[in-house]
Amino acid sequence: MAAATNNKARRLVVGVCVLALLGGAGWAWSNGLLAKLIPAKAQTTTTRGAQGVPVTVARAERKPMPVRFDAIGAVEPLVTVSIRTRVASRVEKVSFEDGAQVNQGDVLFVLDPREIEAQLMQAEATLNKDKSQLEKALRDVDRYTGLLARAAVSQVQVDDAKTTADMQKATVQQDEANLKALQVQRSYYEIKAPVSGRMGISQVRPGAVIRVDDTLATIRQIKPIYVAFGVPERYLVDVRTSMERATVTLRLQGAGERVGGGKLAALDNTIDPQSGTLMVRAIFDNADERLWPGTLGDVTVTLRMEPDALAVPNEAVQSGQNGTFVFVVDNGVAKVQPVTVNRTVDGQAVISSGLSGGETVVTEGQLALRNGSKVDIKKQAGTPSTGS
Numbered sequence: 001m002a003a004a005t006n007n008k009a010r011r012l013v014v015g016v017c018v019l020a021l022l023g024g025a026g027w028a029w030s031n032g033l034l035a036k037l038i039p040a041k042a043q044t045t046t047t048r049g050a051q052g053v054p055v056t057v058a059r060a061e062r063k064p065m066p067v068r069f070d071a072i073g074a075v076e077p078l079v080t081v082s083i084r085t086r087v088a089s090r091v092e093k094v095s096f097e098d099g100a101q102v103n104q105g106d107v108l109f110v111l112d113p114r115e116i117e118a119q120l121m122q123a124e125a126t127l128n129k130d131k132s133q134l135e136k137a138l139r140d141v142d143r144y145t146g147l148l149a150r151a152a153v154s155q156v157q158v159d160d161a162k163t164t165a166d167m168q169k170a171t172v173q174q175d176e177a178n179l180k181a182l183q184v185q186r187s188y189y190e191i192k193a194p195v196s197g198r199m200g201i202s203q204v205r206p207g208a209v210i211r212v213d214d215t216l217a218t219i220r221q222i223k224p225i226y227v228a229f230g231v232p233e234r235y236l237v238d239v240r241t242s243m244e245r246a247t248v249t250l251r252l253q254g255a256g257e258r259v260g261g262g263k264l265a266a267l268d269n270t271i272d273p274q275s276g277t278l279m280v281r282a283i284f285d286n287a288d289e290r291l292w293p294g295t296l297g298d299v300t301v302t303l304r305m306e307p308d309a310l311a312v313p314n315e316a317v318q319s320g321q322n323g324t325f326v327f328v329v330d331n332g333v334a335k336v337q338p339v340t341v342n343r344t345v346d347g348q349a350v351i352s353s354g355l356s357g358g359e360t361v362v363t364e365g366q367l368a369l370r371n372g373s374k375v376d377i378k379k380q381a382g383t384p385s386t387g388s
Contacts, residue, residue, distance in 0.1 A: 052374035055365035057329055058313050062357045065309035066302045067238060068345050073229035073250060073299035075291045076281075077220035079195050083108060084213050086188045087116075091208045098201045102193045102219065109191040109204075109216055116189060120182050127175035134172050137165035197221035220293055225286040227262060229299045230277030239264065239280065242303040248282040250297040252290075259290055264301070311348040316361040317341055326355070327362035327369055329377070334362060336371040 093110040096102055140161045147153040200218040204210060227250055231239055239246070248262030261284060268279035282299070284291055316326045317339065324341055327334040339354030355361075362369065369375070 052332060052376040053334075053365060053368045054376045054378050055327075055329070055334070055362045055369070056378050057360045058316060058363045060310060060312045060351070060355045060357055060359045060361055062308050062310050064305050064307050065311055065345055065348065065350055067304050067306055067343070068300060068302045069232065069235055069343075071229040071231065071299045071301070073227045073282075073297055075250075075293055075295040075297070076226040076228050077197070077222050077293045078224055078226055078283075079197065079221040081194050081197075081219050082215050083191060083194075083217045083219060084215055085109075085111070085191065085210050086212060087111065087185065088211050089113075089115075089189060089209075091204050091206050091210060093206055094202050094204070096199050096202070098199065100199050101197070102199055103196045104193055106193045107190055108193055108199075111189040111191070111210075113186060113189040116182065116186050120179070120186060123175065123179040123182050127172065127179055130168065130171045130175050134165065134168040137161070137168045141165050191216065193219060195219060195221050197223075222289060222291070222293060223286050224283050225291050225293070226265065226281045226283055227291070227297070227299060228279060228281050230272070230275065231280045231301070233271055233276045233278065235303070236271070236278055238303045239267065239278070239301075243267075245304065247302045248284075249300045249302075250282075250284070250291070251300070252295060252297045257290070259284065259297075261285060306350075310351045310355055310357050311345075312351060312355070312361050313363050314344055314347055314349050315363040317349045318366055327366055328355075329360040329362060329375055332374055334369050334371070334373045334375045 089111040091109060092112050095107045095110065102108070141158070144153050144158045144161045148155065148158050197219045198221075200220070202217045204214075204216050210216070227248070243264045246264050247260070248264065249258055249260045250262065251258045262282040264280060265283040266281040271278045282301075312326065317324050318326065323338060325336050325338045328337045329335075337354055337359075340352045342350045342352040344350070362375070365375075365378075
């Protein structure tokens with residue numbers, strides 16, 4: 001009995017102590033004493049959570065945006081001609097300086113013509129001789145025809161005279177053809193520029209003996225000049241419909257110099273199935289010869305201006321498992337909004353679906369955001385405060 005009484009007394013004491021502690025805690029809470037005991041770090045965390053995630057924002061705007069794409073291009077001459085010899089001879093004269101500008105018809109090389117000129121003289125002499133014989137044959141025809149009228153010769157003799165005259169006439173025609181062929185060959189001994197352009201380095205010097213089909217030099221027409229580049233297949237329709245009004249700019253690699261004024265000139269007739277690109281040529285006037293064959297550069301093609309395009313900064317567009325999206329801020333809350341990006345131009349992403357314009361989108365701080373997160377919009381440098 002005494003042990004049972006002691007246990008009840010202990011329980012009663014413990015219960016009274018618990019009630020006293022609970023009552024004291026309630027009194028301390030009601031008087032604000034408990035808040036003073038909360039660690040400063042926990043209070044800071046709670047306050048920050050209530051303020052939201054700091055972010056930078058921008059507005060989705062409707063404005064004119066160019067339909068443009070970039071590519072790597074190579075400068076190519078408008079025309080490239082290898083100067084080859086058509087006869088075997090010795091070079092007497094090289095009439096240009098290496099790298100010089102020449103015009104169509106300028107004499108480039110002079111070959112030794114003595115052999116061909118001797119053949120020409122021989123051909124002319126043969127022609128003159130056969131012409132004299134033809135005149136004699138024609139006189140014989142006239143004479144025998146008159147004698148036949150007086151029955152002094154037979155008809156067979158007249159016919160033989162006519163046959164001889166016809167044969168001599170054919171001989172003269174053959175001689176004239178031979179002479180003309182030799183005159184054409186004689187023109188091969190003065191090699192002229194087939195086009196206007198810039199000469200390369202001569203492969204031969206005076207005194208060199210050359211053979212048929214030897215390459216003597218190369219001439220390239222560079223005013224105007226081509227820039228060749230590949231166009232993505234998705235731009236094919238736009239390129240074909242914008243050939244006349246599209247503009248092309250080339251930024252030279254290394255120097256960084258920009259050359260404008262280019263126009264689309266030609267499209268290839270097939271798309272490369274491996275790269276999915278169409279080879280295109282743009283033409284530049286190149287009056288100052290800033291573009292040189294073989295130079296590489298970054299090509300920018302502006303097909304047209306889209307007057308009412310919806311654009312946001314590139315930094316606003318994020319990629320996820322379900323595609324591209326942006327965070328749209330509405331009443332201090334960030335919401336995930338899926339979007340479709342049509343293209344990027346000058347640091348702007350052109351949106352084809354998902355936004356209507358005027359929305360506020362997050363451009364910095366997305367890593368700390370979730371759908372429905374509260375945000376604290378940071379004031380950007382240079383942005384005036386409200387009411388100023």
